[in-house]
Amino acid sequence: VDEKFSMNWNYSNFISQGNYTLPSQIVITLKYDKTDVTLIVKAPRIDFDREIAIDKSLPSRYDEVTLEQLMKTLIRK
Numbered sequence: 808v809d810e811k812f813s814m815n816w817n818y819s820n821f822i823s824q825g826n827y828t829l830p831s832q833i834v835i836t837l838k839y840d841k842t843d844v845t846l847i848v849k850a851p852r853i854d855f856d857r858e859i860a861i862d863k864s865l866p867s868r869y870d871e872v873t874l875e876q877l878m879k880t881l882i883r884k
Contacts, residue, residue, distance in 0.1 A: 812878060813838045824855045839878040 814837050818830035831853060835846040872880075 811838070811840060812875065822853050827855055829853055837878060837881075839882050842882045844881060 814835065817834040817836070818832070819834070820831040821828050822831050829850075831850045833848040835848070837844040837846070
């Protein structure tokens with residue numbers, strides 16, 4: 808079986824302030840084999856010049872997976 812995978816990112820609804828321009832909407836389209844999945848990320852409000860702290864640590868019970876494994880989990884036939 809020849810499985811095909813592609814991912815397309817589309818940025819829109821840009822917001823500008825000073826020297827910054829950022830998209831307030833991102834549409835991610837995943838195509839795996841013959842199935843499409845669309846993820847829409849919207850940011851109705853963007854704060855510029857504000858420091859934020861993001862905790863990027865992962866719990867030890869999580870295992871690393873490949874993008875292909877993730878797609879096979881999301882798109883079940």
